[in-house]
Amino acid sequence: MPHTADVRVEAWAPTREECVAEAVAALVECFADPGGAAPTGTGGFDVPAGRDEDLLVGVLDEVVFRLETEGTLPVATEVSGDGGLRVRWRTVGTDAVELVGAVPKAVSLHGLRFDRDATGWSCAVTLDV
Template sequence: MTGAGPGQSPRGHRSVPHTGDLRVEAWAPTREECVVEAVRGVVGSFAELPADAPRVTRECVVSAEDDGRLLAAVLEEVVYRMDAADELPVDVAVTPEPGGARVRFRMADSSTATQTGAVPKAVALHGLRLAQDSHGWACRVTLDV
């Protein structure tokens, strides 16, 4: 897996066919932007939120022992907030912190969303990847649905 290549945007995400689960790949120039693209890819795979949905800001710091675990921790926070607070991220910003990252979500009530796919229930650690290559950063994550 590589980041952006010829003819490909420097940042983006896509869903990849995977039996019974949701797999998302994302790429961007920086590690933090790659995590943002992964969040957008995951949410976009199952929900459409109206542009005028009321939003609230939520912030958290996630700790991780490596880059892959950082990706998992941010996505686990998305799944947790979906389950516990019925909120979905409309936008997200990630900034580096010692031993992890600070995540700022702009959240909307999930009742305003149109469900377009299977809702993720958990982040799988198998096959998890977030790494830098010659084109920037790329990641791959599988979620149980």
């Protein structure tokens, strides 16, 4: 990204829910290597129905929030929903993974994209680090 404190991640999948799960993995992998980390916890939350972009940002914001407040990050994510989203993940403490980049501080709305085309869903998100 032109701004040195930004990272851009992209994800794609056949369904909206799978695309959100892939975006979570991309967010985590931009700063951590969860490769061999075995999950030590579980978590989840619901995002109420809204615009697709708002749902995506809500999920990614929750990852950043839990990273900052609990020191945990998801290593496996399952997303389901009809309107809103139900997110369930297996987590690991940040002390169990190698940090390989700057830790995200927020999800930016600038340049946010989340849409569907003939091949499935894709998104692009800028993270403030």
